[in-house]
Amino acid sequence: MLFNSLNFAFFLPIVFIFYWTLQNKKLAYQNILLLLASYYFYGCWDWRFLFLLAFSTFLDFYTGLKIYHSSDKAKRKFWLILSVGINLGFLGLFKYYNFFADSFASLVHQFGLNADHPTLRIILPVGISFYTFHGMSYVFDIYNRKIKPTTNWVDYSLFVSFFPLLVAGPIERATHLLPQVEQKRTFDYSKLTDGLRQILWGLFKKMVIADNCAEYADIIFNNSDSYSASTLVLGALFFTFQIYCDFSGYSDIALGTARLFGFELLQNFKFPYFSRDIAEFWRRWHVSLSSWFKDYLYIPLGGSKGGLFKQIRNTCIIFLVSGFWHGANWTFVVWGFLNAIYIIPSIVFRTNRQHLEIIAQGRLFPSIKELAQMTLTFSLTVLAWIFFRAETVGHAFDYLSGIFSMSLFTNPFISNPEFIRSILVIALLIPFMIIEWLGRENKYAIETSFLNMPRPVRWAFYSLLVFSIGVFMQTKESAFIYFQF
Template identity: 55%
Template structure:
């Protein structure tokens, strides 16, 4: 069930009414209703994989109980490793089995030895990369004694399968979300209204920006050899806004829907394309994943409190693993490694936290020339990296970049009315996000002090554009991860 589908438009009000008016007698009944609703939501995609979520839930629940009863460090480590191997084992099988098999066969063929092995027709369960990391955060935090293990199986199951963020995040920490299932929730009108605003903005970014960018991006990338360099640049830029509108749009909808039910999820995007260097970009992009790798991989490896050689190793490991997390393709590994190489000079020179303040805080209307140049150059580097993320193969990516940096780069790009309209819509989105960048999402406070007619006109335009462009439903990009 897609957030941008008619089915979800029916599902959400029904669950909302049931949650607040029919099944609100006790906390356990309310959590049970959320659990059943979440399983129905996921089952609409493929009910067979509900057993996978249930199995993962049961195992990590029991391991959490077991950790609370064990003081022996060896036995505690054993329980932790059972959870890690079980969760990553399922993830590895469904996501990477055929990748490793294919490369294993290719490696032996390179040395003149032929191996016969059949790949499996494996369906990748939607959201497995997300809920796997979410349950892992629980067992790791319980092991580290940062969190008391939960005894309420219904609450824990609802935490694992919470439908707003089940299939594409944010990847919630157990320390943040799980306690919210253990206390009574009261309907707050202000929180619900803010949730609706965030849902509207998320739908706008997905339906109006991402889906329209996808139309041109797919055409240009799939036929890249037929276009000149300037048109290929447009294709790369459109993909940058496609993946941003698609994924941050999903996150906004997920966070907004959670607010309707009295939950507060963590921020997943904080205007990343206004970043002034790569380090700032990665603090603002897919925050739930980058902080997960920071806390559960980078810091345990030694973090930045080590020799420069160890720091280089740690950074590259994290970025390579992050790239591989996105998919079983060498393009993702290369994309992750390339971002790591761009990040390294900043962390080695201890300039990776140069920009931790609000973006252009002293320039409400326009950034300074220096900041504008930094934002533009960072966006250009990120966009070039996205070419590897979007390309079908490394060969395709290098061919695409070769086409960009050819003598056709300064030829006029292919311009159509629809393309020009899309550029205007992107500029409209950038403008709203720039002036609303001081809030969690731009619609939160942007027109707070305006008169009622201005507010109605402002929200109506966004709603009309979203409805106008809501044609064919397109999957969210991160569903494949």
Template identity: 65%
Template sequence: MLFNSINFVIFLPIVFILYWFVAKENLRLQNIFLLVSSYFFYACWDWRFLFLLIFSTLLDYYTGIKMSDAKNERIKKFWFWLSISVNLGFLGVFKYYNFFIESFSNVLNSAGLNFDVWTLKIILPVGISFYTFHGLSYVIDIYKNRIKAEKNFIDYSLFVSFFPLLVAGPIERATHLLPQIQQKRTFNYANAVDGLRQILWGLFKKIVIADQCAEFANQIFNNSAGYSGSDHVLGAIFFTFQIYGDFSGYSDIALGTARLFGIELLRNFAFPYFSRDIAEFWRRWHISLSTWFRDYLYIPLGGSKGSTWRKVRNVFIIFIVSGLWHGANWTFVVWGFLNALYILPSILLKSNRNNLDIVAKGKYLPSLKEVFSISITFCLTVFAWIFFRAENLSHAAQYISQMFSGSLLSIPKVRPTFLFVLLLLFILIEWFGREGQYAISNLGLKWKRGFRYAMYYAIIVAIFWFGGKESQFIYFQF
């Protein structure tokens, strides 16, 4: 069930009404109802994979209790590694088996050794990378004595499977979400209105920005041989806005939807394309994943402490693993490698925390230095996204060589004026709303009601005008 589908438009109000008017303020009934709704939501994709989700939930729930009840470290460690192995095993089989076995076969064949591979004819369960990481963080936190095991199976299952975040995040922590699940929730009108406003902006980013950019990005990437270097630049820029509008739009809808039910999810985006360096970009892009890898991989490896070699090693490990998390393709590995190269100088020079505040905070315009820094960071990001979008490394190399050909300065064939206007308007709204949780969180709140509602109606009209087609979100494939 897509957030931008008519099915979800029907599903959400029904769940909302039953949740607040039938379950009312009965916490146990609210949680049971949300869990059943979440399982129904997931089953709409493919009911067969619902059993995998439930098995993963049962595994981590049971091993969490066994670790908490363990009488010695040896038993605790056994259950810990059992959960880690099974979780990563499922992820490896469904997501990475074919990739690694085919890569191994290609290496042997290039050496003159014939090697027949046996690949699995299976599809990737939607959301497996996200709910697996929910469970992993929970198990690791118990093992590290940061939290106690949750004994209420309904509450734990809802933490893993809450439908707004189930398919594409944000990746939640038990320390943040479980207390909210266990806490009495009452309807808050202001929060609900703010949630609807965030859902509206998320739909705008997905349907009006991402889907329109996707049309031209796909046109250029899928037929790159027929376009000039300047068209290739535009294609990369269109994809840059497509993936941002698509994924941050999903996150806005997820956060807004959760707020309707009295639950606050982790913020996942904080205007990343206004970053002044790559380190700041990664503090603002897919925040829940970046902090997950920081807390559960980077810091345990030693982080930025120790020798220079150790710092370099840790940076490349975290970014290459992050690349692989996104997909079983060498293009994602190179994308991660590039970002490691980008961020490495700031780690070594200890300047990675220079830009912690909001750019040009309290000002209408940035300084020339900030404009330059944002532009350089944006260009580096656009270049890296080429590998993220390309079908394979050969396609990426071909695309880049054509982009830097003699036709780089020519007039592009693709000139969608309406899209340029939309992107300019989008950038302006994001810029002036950058100090809020999302771009229109504060926009128009002090205007007269007529003007404020005119803005909302304009956004709704744009969504219906450019909508009509249910397009899947990019991060569903991860």
């Protein structure tokens, strides 16, 4: 069930009504309802994988308790390794088996040998990368004595499988979400309207901006050898906005939906394209994943302690693993590596924590210097996205070499009359980016932007967003990119 589908438009109000009619009953009833709804939501994709989800949940719940109750260090470690091993084993099997088998066969083939391997027809269970990471963070936190395990199976299951975050995050932490699951939620009018507002903004980002950018990004990337350099740049830009609006749009819908049930999820995007350097970009892009890697990989590896070399090594490991987390393809690994290269200078010159606040805070316009920094960071990001979107690493390099040619200075709309309609997408992107800029100090762009205006104006603006969705959406449902990860 997709957030941008009619099914979800029926599912959400039904769960919402039942949920709040139970508010005066026991908290457990609300949690059981949400758990059932979450399993139904997940089962709509493929009910068979509900068993995998349930097993993964049980594994972490059980090992969490075992770790907590073991006083012996070796036993604690055993339960931790068992949990992490099985979790990563599933992830490896479902997500990476064919990749490793193919890569091995290609390597052997380079030496003139033939390595037949059984390529399994494995379906990637939706959201496996996300719920596996939820569970692992819980076990790690118990092992590190940050939290006590819950003894309530329903509460823990809901923490792992709460439907707004089940299939594409944000990757929650037990320290943040579990207490909310265990506490009574009260009906809060302003919270609910805020949730609806964020859902609307997320739908606009996904259905109007991302899906329309995708139409042209797909055409250009799929036929990149037949287009001019300027068209290739256009394609890369379309993908840059597609991936941002697709994923941050999903996150907005997830956060808004969770708020309708009284939950606050982690903010996943903080206007990353307004960053002044790559380090800032990564503090603003897919924050829940970046912080997960920081807490459970970077810091255990030593983090920034132990000298410059170790810090660079650890950073490279994080980015490579992050790239690989995104998918079983070398393009993601190269994308991760490229970002590591981008960030190394700021580590060497100790400027990686220079820009902690949002750009031009309290001001309407950025300074010339900030604008230049933002443009450079954005350009580097666009370049890296080419690897993320390309089918193969070779395709990405061909795409890049296509960009650096004389046809860079041609008009893409004249050389490709079929792209004339894409001007509409650009026309939509301009007001979108202005709204994002004006709302950059909020949690999401329209959080407070219109709250001080008279109600008719505010509602007219929201209606305009609804109208834009109705008039510019793709007429076929399109899945969110991050569902595949």
